[in-house]
Amino acid sequence: MAEFHDLAELALNRDGESWGNLGYWKSETDYSDACRALALLLGEQAGLDDQAVVFDAGFGCGDQLHLWLEHFRVAQLHGANLSRIQTDHAKARLAESGFPAAATAIVQGDVNDPKVWTTALGSNQPSHVLALDCAYHFTSRVDFFRLARQNLAPAGRLALTDFMLAEPHGSGSLVYWLLRWMLKRSHIAEANIVPRDRYLCQLAESGFGESQIVDISEHVMPGFARSIRRLRQQNAVTGSRKILGWSGLVKYTVTGRFLEWAHRRSILRYCVISATKTG
Template sequence: MTEFHDLAELALNRDNQSWGNLGYWKSATEYSDACRALALLLGEQAGLDSQSEVFDAGFGCGDQLLLWLTDFRVAEVRGVNLSRSQTAFARTKLAAAGFKAAAIVQGDINNSETWHVALGGNRPSHVLALDCAYHFPSRQAFIAQAHRQLAPAGRIALTDFMLSDRHRSGSFTHRLLVWMLKRSHIAETNIVHRARYLDQLRTAGFEEVRITDISQHVMPGFASFVRTSPASAKADWPARLKHAVTGRFLQWAYRRSVLRYFVISATRSGR
């Protein structure tokens, strides 16, 4: 069966790189560099260090797992990813680099049993979701599950889409957005205004919430790259179409102030 989340982004990367996010294009000009920059930004906002025990919700092909381990030198990495092909790729990548991949599992992030299998009874200090939470069946359920599983004073950190404050539901633009979300395997309920997103975090029990708009360094950069880079031409036709449509959609959503892209972090309250 064909997976929506597959290995299509491999064609955009340099050799031996397998990133799969939208990238942070503030100074980067190549896809692999931009993707790495977005991961670094997330790790910095999460406050990762050598004491961190990381649970990565949606780790793609494994490049970010290696970054947590090598650049931030975290104590442990565990994670769940929906894609079978990506999970197999990540396992091979980690093993080749000399890291244990047993705690990297395939499954649905909204299934509590999947968390149990990956965590093995441990409580991580950090839950990360790099450019993937909007694809979860329910981001709100994910946030609640993260709060239950995190250690006391643990932190959640994500990069994610929200509706622009200027965007209004019921308009033609909104109906077009809903149509695009459905075809992008994104639940409409995951795309909310900033105030609603903040409420979801606080309702789940998070505090010290920090939300930073990085849209200008993400959305137009990815759109420009897939439109002009020869790298995108290396992909097969379905992948090229997927990248082109994504790029055009992001350019439209940015220019029309429909969506904005943020890096978010928060601290678990309570015991």
């Protein structure tokens, strides 16, 4: 059975890269560069350094793992990712790049499963738990928060990029039904998309304080939509679907148009979130 999270993003990237996030388009125009910029922003917000022990929840095809290791020079790297094909890809690239220890410390599995954390971490306690552009896909983001706190070292940091509602919408509104349809199509639990105030409450109720939320919507959602339009134009010029394939082209076209609409109508916000383990 085909996995929802696969290697389709490879077609969006330059050769040799396999980023799979929405990108940070403040000054970038290339997809791979924008994705790296978003990961860099998250690492900086998290405060990664050469003493950091990182658990990366939902690392995709693994390009961000190389950034943690090579740019921030983190001391240890662990992680879990739901997709088997992506995890195999990430492991192979880490091993080829001279990081065999990291390759063995990332595992395939659901980050909402406590056993997956144990398998990836062993007896280690991470100083940082990261989730780059993926927490909205988790079965339960609240359960992820609780597991992150449970496994983090004292005063450890949680940092992620995530969607939240700009404001609640009535269950009978057109916006509500369009949003609900898109969430279901994108394998996103409706309970994961909440307003800012509720998001902060969930962090506090899960045992996190000093929470910060930085809205970067204007540098993410429209930029991703523009990049997909350029890809469609490239397909039209070449008269071929080899770049991404029909299914991939439809998937990203729908996603791009939805994000552009959701940003223009102030329905969703895309933010960088960081918080510290309390107690």
